[in-house]
Structures are given as structure tokens and as C-alpha cells.
Amino acid sequence: MINYLLCCDWGTSSFRLRLIDGATYELLEEVTGQQGIATVFDAWKNTGEKNGVSKEQFFREHLKRQIEGLAGKAAQSLDQIPVTVSGMASSSIGMEEIPYATLPFAMDGSRASVRHFEADETFPHELLLISGVQSQEDVMRGEETQLIGLAALLDQEGQRPSDAIFIFPGTHSKHMYVRGGQLLNFETYMTGEVFKLMATHSILKDSVDLRSLSDFSAGNLAAFRAGVQEADSALLNRLFTVRTNQLFKKINKQQNAFYLSGLLIGAELKPLRAKENWQLVLCSGTNLFPFYQQAITDLKLVDRTTFIPAEVIDQAAVVGQVILFQNQHSNVSVYRNESD
Incomplete structure (x- = not known):
């Protein structure tokens, strides 16, 4: 059993590094920032590559600086503490691209695809780089690690349903189909990204006001619920009603932002009504939870939905x-570098 572990969630646009007690999963200290994979990759292309620095070395140096910053906050040396990295760091624009795991994907992490790096003088940390999962037509990186952890936490409480669709809302929402301890399939919905594009870069940008998306006043809530109900297969047509709502002064711009959100979330969730034999598990953080909870309620899906608190998802x-790191010396498929 490891004593401490450095857990890094390195997304496309964000970075989070946490010092964790490996036995209790207690968060001891953390650093966060906007130095996501895309930003670091661009910096390497602009400076590192031109100066002969390899992509792997450039990412390691950035990660090392973040670890040193975390050590300062924790007031202790973090040398020799292992690091696990999930998210986009294993992608083509990350530290090193490694193969995706394939379906079916075991919920105990035994079929995960990872790359192992030994500690050395320049980077005094054993490092485990975690890849994502692919189906025949979809991919994900990071959510599968959350799913492994969530399954373990629900098992501890005896609360994990045997057949369930786990819903992870976000920029690219994931619906993950789990049966018999295995992830069988998953679907990606570009709900969050389409909302941002429509609200900031399309003709609809002048019809919405995004400054009060946390204000669930009666008018805003009513607009959101209307959007959920009106979402259907003619989504491309319904999106233009955001424009006419404003032109005809049916609702104000703030309410219209809620209406747009309702259209997109409704379009994502409505197909679940036909999947009556599946339980639903909503795995949402604090920002999106009230939107998805309201949509699930209005679509009459609430009786078969388990709502996971934000702190559990975190x-x-x-x-x-932690599970993947502990598994790496047993039955995880590990891709080691040639010097190992």
C-alpha cells in the first residue's frame, strides 16, 4: 500500500495536481491552474521544439515545476512520491500518445492502458500516464478513471446498480453503459461546447445574456423548462427560436440563455426515456447539477435516477x-519505455 500519491488531472484547458493519502484518499494539498495540455503543447511548439527539447521532456519540466509549487504549499519535499496523470496528457498533443483501452472495459481497472516511467535524476518521481478508452466510433480520456473510482466508492456503500447508464455532464458529456462490472459502451454529447459556440460565436450571441446562469429565479427556470420540453429531433430548427425569442421580445436575454441550455440538455437526455431497462446515475459537479437535475425531473426520469453528490464525483x-497505480504491478497492461 502506498503512503502518498500525487494525482494529476490534466485536461485540455485546465490543470489540477493533488497530494493524496493513498490509504484514506484524503486530500492533503493541491494546486490548480489554466495551464492545460493545449497551452503547454503550444508552448512546446513555439519554444521547446525549436530549441531541441523533446515533447516528453517539456511536459515533464512543466509537471516538475507544478510539483515544486505544491511542495511549497505543503511545506515538505515531495521527491520520490509517485505521480499518476490522467486526462489529455496521453493524447497526441500531450506528454506521449499511448494506445486507448478497448471495450469491454473492466470496472476494476484491470484492462486499463497505461505507460510507466521510472524516476530519474531529472524527474525524481515514478510516473504513471493513464490513457483513455475507445469504442468503434467514440473515445474518452479521464472519465474512465472517474468511473473506476466512482464504482469503487459505490461498492463500499453497497449502492452500485448492476445495469446503469452513468451520465457525466460537461463540455463533452459522456453517457457510459455499465453492466456486470464492465463498461460496454459510451456516447459523447457535445452539449457544453455547442452551448458555448451558439452563445458566443453564432448569430444567437446577441440574443442571450450569460452573466446570470446561476440565477434560478422563476422566469429563468420557466425558460429552461420550456427549452427542455421543446427539444426534439428538429434541434437545428429549434435553435433559431432563441433568435426569434429575442426579436419578438417573448423573453429577456437572461431567460433566453436558460432556454438555450434547456434545448441542448433536453436534446441530450430525451433519448434516455426510451431506455427503460437502465437505471441512470447522474455524476455532476456543482455548476451543472441543477440544470441536469431539473431536466431529469421534467422528463420524468427521476424515479430511476441516482444523484451522486459533487464531492463524491470530485x-x-x-x-x-490510486486503484490504477496499485494495479500496475499486477494485471494492468503497462507500456514501458525501452530502458525499463
């Missing part, structure tokens, strides 16, 4: 990383 990624 812990799930860490638990998944």
Missing part, C-alpha cells in the same frame, strides 16, 4: 488513480 478521480 473524489472519484483520485480513487480511480
Whole structure:
């Protein structure tokens, strides 16, 4: 059993590094920032590559600086503490691209695809780089690690349903189909990204006001619920009603932002009504939770939905990383570098 672990969630646009007690999963200290994979990759292309620095070395140096910053906050040396990294760091624009795991994907992490790096003088940390999962037509990186951790946490409480669709809202929402301890399939919905594009870069940008998306006043809530109900297969047509709502002064711009959100979330969730034999598990953080909870209620899906608290979702990624690190010397498929 490891004593401490550095758990890094490195997304396209964000970075989070946490010092974790490996036995209790307790968060001891953390650093966060906007130095996501895309930003670091661009910096390497602009400076590192031109100066002969390899992509792997450039990412390691950035990660090392973040670890040193975390050590300062924790007031202790973090040398020799292992690091696990999930998210986009294993992609083509990350530290090193490694193969995706394939379906079916075991919920205990035993079929995860990872790359192992030994500690050395320049980077005094054993490092485990976690890849994502692919189906025949979809991919994900990071959510599968959260799913592994969440399954373990629910098992501890005896609350994990045997057949369930786990819903992870976000920029690219994931619906993950789990049966018999295995992830069988998953679907990606570009709900969050389409909302941002429509609200900031399309003709609809002048019809919405995004400054009060946390204000669930009666008018805003009514607009959101109307959007959920009106979402259907003619989504491309319904999106233009955001424009006419404003032109005809049916609702104000703030309410219209809620209406747009309702259209997109409704379009994502409505197909679940036909999947009556599946339980639903909503795995949402604090920002999106009220939107998805309201949509699930209005679509009459609430009776077969389990709502996971935001703090459990936050812990799930860490638990998944700890499990994968502990598995690496047993039955995880590990891709080692040639010097190992």
C-alpha cells in the first residue's frame, strides 16, 4: 500500500495536481491552474521544439515545476512520491500518445492502458500516464478513471446498480453503459461546447445574456423548462427560436440563455426515456447539477435516477488513480519505455 500519491488531472484547458493519502484518499494539498495540455503543447511548439527539447521532456519540466509549487504549499519535499496523470496528457498533443483501452472495459481497472516511467535524476518521481478508452466510433480520456473510482466508492456503500447508464455532464458529456462490472459502451454529447459556440460565436450571441446562469429565479427556470420540453429531433430548427425569442421580445436575454441550455440538455437526455431497462446515475459537479437535475425531473426520469453528490464525483478521480497505480504491478497492461 502506498503512503502518498500525487494525482494529476490534466485536461485540455485546465490543470489540477493533488497530494493524496493513498490509504484514506484524503486530500492533503493541491494546486490548480489554466495551464492545460493545449497551452503547454503550444508552448512546446513555439519554444521547446525549436530549441531541441523533446515533447516528453517539456511536459515533464512543466509537471516538475507544478510539483515544486505544491511542495511549497505543503511545506515538505515531495521527491520520490509517485505521480499518476490522467486526462489529455496521453493524447497526441500531450506528454506521449499511448494506445486507448478497448471495450469491454473492466470496472476494476484491470484492462486499463497505461505507460510507466521510472524516476530519474531529472524527474525524481515514478510516473504513471493513464490513457483513455475507445469504442468503434467514440473515445474518452479521464472519465474512465472517474468511473473506476466512482464504482469503487459505490461498492463500499453497497449502492452500485448492476445495469446503469452513468451520465457525466460537461463540455463533452459522456453517457457510459455499465453492466456486470464492465463498461460496454459510451456516447459523447457535445452539449457544453455547442452551448458555448451558439452563445458566443453564432448569430444567437446577441440574443442571450450569460452573466446570470446561476440565477434560478422563476422566469429563468420557466425558460429552461420550456427549452427542455421543446427539444426534439428538429434541434437545428429549434435553435433559431432563441433568435426569434429575442426579436419578438417573448423573453429577456437572461431567460433566453436558460432556454438555450434547456434545448441542448433536453436534446441530450430525451433519448434516455426510451431506455427503460437502465437505471441512470447522474455524476455532476456543482455548476451543472441543477440544470441536469431539473431536466431529469421534467422528463420524468427521476424515479430511476441516482444523484451522486459533487464531492463524491470530485473524489472519484483520485480513487480511480490510486486503484490504477496499485494495479500496475499486477494485471494492468503497462507500456514501458525501452530502458525499463
